[in-house]
Amino acid sequence: MFATKSLLAVLSLCLAFLGVAASPATSSLERRARAQVFSRCTKPNTVALTFDDGPYIYMNDIVNALDAAGAKGTFFFNGNNYDCIYNTNAVNRVKYAYSHGHQVASHTWAHKDLTTLTWDQIHDEMWRVEQALVRITGAYPAFMRPPYGNYNNLVLDASGIRGQSVIIWDFDSQDSLGASPQTSKNLYDGVIGRHPSTILTLNHETIGSFALHQVLPYAIQKLKAAGYQLVTLAECLGMPAYQSVVAPGTRDSNWHC
Numbered sequence: 001m002f003a004t005k006s007l008l009a010v011l012s013l014c015l016a017f018l019g020v021a022a023s024p025a026t027s028s029l030e031r032r033a034r035a036q037v038f039s040r041c042t043k044p045n046t047v048a049l050t051f052d053d054g055p056y057i058y059m060n061d062i063v064n065a066l067d068a069a070g071a072k073g074t075f076f077f078n079g080n081n082y083d084c085i086y087n088t089n090a091v092n093r094v095k096y097a098y099s100h101g102h103q104v105a106s107h108t109w110a111h112k113d114l115t116t117l118t119w120d121q122i123h124d125e126m127w128r129v130e131q132a133l134v135r136i137t138g139a140y141p142a143f144m145r146p147p148y149g150n151y152n153n154l155v156l157d158a159s160g161i162r163g164q165s166v167i168i169w170d171f172d173s174q175d176s177l178g179a180s181p182q183t184s185k186n187l188y189d190g191v192i193g194r195h196p197s198t199i200l201t202l203n204h205e206t207i208g209s210f211a212l213h214q215v216l217p218y219a220i221q222k223l224k225a226a227g228y229q230l231v232t233l234a235e236c237l238g239m240p241a242y243q244s245v246v247a248p249g250t251r252d253s254n255w256h257c
């Protein structure tokens with residue numbers, strides 16, 4: 001009995017190290033369904049710059065800054081947060097990022113803390129933004145970042161059933177925590193100075209253009225000078241960005257928040 005418990009403990013530790021939540025009580029079916037969680041990239045020498053909470057008014061500037069540097073970014077979109085994703089400007093912004101080769105992904109519909117919701121409510125938050133992204137781009141995202149980085153086993157099971165991996169981060173520019181542009185720059189300098197093999201960043205589309213205009217070009221230039229490849233999240237993990245890609249839809253009366 002003791003040996004069995006020890007084995008289970010070791011197994012749990014190994015799974016925890018791999019970022020897999022495991023409980024001996026769950027069935028194998030549940031374990032297969034449960035989403036994988038990634039907090040870091042796996043392909044050496046890559047950086048994934050990710051931007052949450054849009055589409056919003058600074059998005060095209062972010063895309064332009066990435067494009068100018070030959071870099072790729074990943075956008076975790078909400079459906080109804082700072083803007084409604086179906087508003088004409090928001091639709092155009094999503095199309096702009098996608099058509100320029102940047103990755104689009106789910107940050108769920110209304111930026112709720114998923115750990116406070118029921119099973120049905122979690123799925124509702126997930127599918128509504130997935131549907132919007134398929135309508136607008138034709139791409140069904142393979143990645144989801146839970147608002148606030150908060151998840152529990154219910155969220156992981158729901159994501160797994162929906163074919164998605166859950167993405168956290170290993171570097172926070174702290175823009176959403178009120179960091180000044182200089183503080184964010186210092187944070188980027190700090191992580192670049194430590195030179196980890198990979199970096200998975202957290203930034204926000206919605207924090208003032210002043211900060212973005214200053215911090216993003218600075219970070220891009222410094223990361224490139226340090227020899228990193230600035231790639232999409234999918235590329236830094238060596239996984240497909242989308243579960244399927246079809247022709248985008250055309251606006252109809254269902255395109256509303």
Ligand SMILES: [Zn+2]
Nearest residue numbers: 052053147148
């Ligand atoms: Zn967010």
